[in-house]
Amino acid sequence: MRPFVALPAGVHRILFGAVVTLSLSLSGCASMHDPQRIAPLATTPERAAAVDPFEPFNRQVLRFNLFVDDLILRPAARVYDRLVPELVQRAVENVLGNLHDPWIAANGLLQGKPAQAASDLGRFVFNSTLGFFGVVDLASEIGLPKHREDFGQTLATWGIPAGPYLMLPGLGPSSVRDTLAFGVDYSGSLKNHVDSSQARALMSGLDVLQSRARALPAQPFLEQALDRYLLIRDSHLQRRRSQIYDGDPPDTP
Amino acid sequence: MTLTDLTRFLARGLAASLLLAASVQAQTSAGTAPTAAPATTQAPDEFIRSLSQTVLDRIRQDPELRAGDMRRVSRFVDDTVMPAVDFERMTALAVGRGWRQATPEQQRLLMAEFRVLLVRTYAGAISQVKDQQIRLKPQRPPTEEGDVVVRSEIVSSRGEPIQLDYRLSRTPAGWKIYDLNVLGVWLVESYRNQFAQEVSARGIDGLIRSLSERNRQFAQAKS
Numbered sequence: 001m002r003p004f005v006a007l008p009a010g011v012h013r014i015l016f017g018a019v020v021t022l023s024l025s026l027s028g029c030a031s032m033h034d035p036q037r038i039a040p041l042a043t044t045p046e047r048a049a050a051v052d053p054f055e056p057f058n059r060q061v062l063r064f065n066l067f068v069d070d071l072i073l074r075p076a077a078r079v080y081d082r083l084v085p086e087l088v089q090r091a092v093e094n095v096l097g098n099l100h101d102p103w104i105a106a107n108g109l110l111q112g113k114p115a116q117a118a119s120d121l122g123r124f125v126f127n128s129t130l131g132f133f134g135v136v137d138l139a140s141e142i143g144l145p146k147h148r149e150d151f152g153q154t155l156a157t158w159g160i161p162a163g164p165y166l167m168l169p170g171l172g173p174s175s176v177r178d179t180l181a182f183g184v185d186y187s188g189s190l191k192n193h194v195d196s197s198q199a200r201a202l203m204s205g206l207d208v209l210q211s212r213a214r215a216l217p218a219q220p221f222l223e224q225a226l227d228r229y230l231l232i233r234d235s236h237l238q239r240r241r242s243q244i245y246d247g248d249p250p251d252t253p
Numbered sequence: 254m255t256l257t258d259l260t261r262f263l264a265r266g267l268a269a270s271l272l273l274a275a276s277v278q279a280q281t282s283a284g285t286a287p288t289a290a291p292a293t294t295q296a297p298d299e300f301i302r303s304l305s306q307t308v309l310d311r312i313r314q315d316p317e318l319r320a321g322d323m324r325r326v327s328r329f330v331d332d333t334v335m336p337a338v339d340f341e342r343m344t345a346l347a348v349g350r351g352w353r354q355a356t357p358e359q360q361r362l363l364m365a366e367f368r369v370l371l372v373r374t375y376a377g378a379i380s381q382v383k384d385q386q387i388r389l390k391p392q393r394p395p396t397e398e399g400d401v402v403v404r405s406e407i408v409s410s411r412g413e414p415i416q417l418d419y420r421l422s423r424t425p426a427g428w429k430i431y432d433l434n435v436l437g438v439w440l441v442e443s444y445r446n447q448f449a450q451e452v453s454a455r456g457i458d459g460l461i462r463s464l465s466e467r468n469r470q471f472a473q474a475k476s
Contacts, residue, residue, distance in 0.1 A: 043442070044349075045449055146413050220377050224370060224471060226447040226463055234446050235438045242437025247416050248404070249437075 041237050042165075051165055052233060058167035059229050065169065066228070069212075074219075077212035084213075091135045092210050096191060096203060097146065098127045098134025103188040107149035111157045119144045148243060151185045152178035156244040165233060173236035297421050298389050300428045301403045304337050305387050312382050319380055326376040330368075339422060339429035340364060346432065347444040351452040351460070359457045366464035367444075373471055385409040387417075399423040 042048035052058065084092075101124040108117035123139035123146070131138045140146060155177055156162070163176030174182065186192055191207075194200050225231035241249050295303075311333060312318055317325045344364045345352040355363065385407050395401040400422045406414040418434035432441045451460040 041442070042446060045446065045453065048446055140413075217377065217381070220471075221374055224374065224467060226451060226467065230447045230450065231443060235443050238438045238442055239436060242416075247437060 041241060042234055051237065053164050054166065055229075058165065058233075061167040061169050062229050062232065065167070065172065068170070073208070073212050074216070077209055077216060080209045081213040081216060089210060089213065092206055094127070094131070094137045095134045096207050096210070097137070098124060098131070099190040099194075099203075101127070101146075102190055103185065104147055104149045106188065107151060107154045108147065110154045111149065116147055120147055150178075150181065151188065152181035152240075153244050155181055162240070165237065167233075173232055175240075178240070295428065297395075297401045297428050298392055298403050298405075300337075300421070301405065301419055302387065302389060308333055309382065309385075312379055319382065321376045321380055323373070323376055326379060327372050330372050330375060337428070337430055339424065339431045340368065342422070342429070342431040343367075343441060346441045348448050348452070348460070349445055351449070351457055355457045359461065362461045363457070363464070366461060366468060369468045370464060373468070383409060388414070395423075 042051045049055075081089075101120050105117045105120035105124065108114075108120055123144045126139045126142075126144065127134045127137060137146070152175075160177055162178065166174045166176060166179055168174050168179060171182070191203055192200060194203070222228055222231070311329065315325070315329075318329055341360075341364060344360075344367050347367065348355070348363060352360065352363075386409070388406050388408055390404040390406065392404065393402060400420060403419045403421060405417050405419075407417055408414045416434070416436050419430050420432040420434075420439075421428045421430055432439050434440070448460055451463050455462070
């Protein structure tokens with residue numbers, strides 16, 4: 001559980017215990033291989049009510065998030081996107097992504113995918129050295145593609161159900177399981193173990209701006225929704241399910 | 254997954270999705286001629302590959318199209334994309350239970366408004382066509398009803414591959430696409446609850462009104 005970086009002692013154990021207890025108590029006993037339990041979809045209004053019992057609360061949080069986005073985040077990202085050349089933006093993404101790769105490798109390993117984990121570790125070694133501290137993603141060029149794993153997915157493959165859907169202030173769509181896993185991801189990422197607190201703050205800021213800038217072209221897509229809340233929720237639930245099954249989930253009934 | 258993650262994936266999805274079969278250049282040699290085999294005997298992944306090639310070529314040859322001119326895009330969608338899509342099935346699936354209660358006239362209106370909604374999004378995505386290529390992934394056997402999923406990804410010099418899958422059914426007129434999946438999200442599924450909510454609150458006519466209102470707002474915002 002503490003593969004590549006030193007973590008505050010016991011954090012994982014406590015968090016993991018909390019995750020297990022909470023998700024189990026919220027969703028009853030889940031069978032490991034029932035995909036609906038691992039990643040429920042809101043395919044019908046009845047199902048949606050079961051997956052999203054806190055909808056009124058979640059809608060309020062989304063309202064707040066969109067308000068902050070309209071007011072601060074999106075305007076800032078527009079300025080950033082206009083000022084920073086594409087090449088630099090790529091470098092920012094690569095450096096931040098590189099610092100996160102060891103944790104992705106660790107999750108691959110925890111999910112029983114040693115080959116993928118080795119590849120991700122190889123990415124980190126290769127890009128940190130020949131890729132000049134991760135500025136250039138050379139590893140992708142030589143056939144070590146980027147993967148997307150996180151601790152929430154790891155828990156899912158262990159059979160921990162997602163629990164209710166949650167919209168988190170400032171962080172966006174999640175679930176009870178993924179919210180608890182988020183803390184583990186946070187302490188697992190090298191990004192958050194850089195010595196200087198100023199550097200950490202700079203990186204977090206850049207991360208947010210860069211990600212938001214990349215998403216700017218999606219704005220019309222969000223705005224044409226009949227109900228943004230449902231678009232975001234239903235897309236998120238599908239996306240998560242797809243991630244858990246590495247892009248190839250079994251068909252839903 | 255954070256809000257920015259989500260919007261980022263929506264953004265990348267936008268680029269991919271709306272190119273429907275598009276943004277893509279078949280990875281086999283660039284000079285491969287479109288398959289001559291009739292669509293019914295063609296393998297579904299070959300169908301997607303040659304459709305993608307056609308769509309991409311036409312986008313690359315047409316600057317007005319790339320600029321997102323709505324009338325141009327609309328005509329392009331009708332001529333090139335729609336013949337490959339079972340749009341009635343797509344709309345029916347998105348509307349869900351309400352579809353069977355709808356009169357033929359309501360169904361016609363639903364299809365028309367849904368089409369405008371999608372074309373509008375498509376228009377924004379066409380400008381993103383650059384050096385993308387399509388890579389077909391191993392296929393799974395078709396279901397008993399003859400439906401099949403073609404799995405692919407779009408690769409480009411910038412960024413990670415974008416997952417793009419299609420659901421196809423075999424019809425007398427050849428393969429028809431009735432749903433597509435961008436980065437794990439099926440298009441139909443992401444509309445279904447939104448549509449169901451409108452139908453249960455305001456009926457089929459209410460859904461038609463909401464859609465046409467949305468489309469009108471966007472048309473005005475553009476001009």
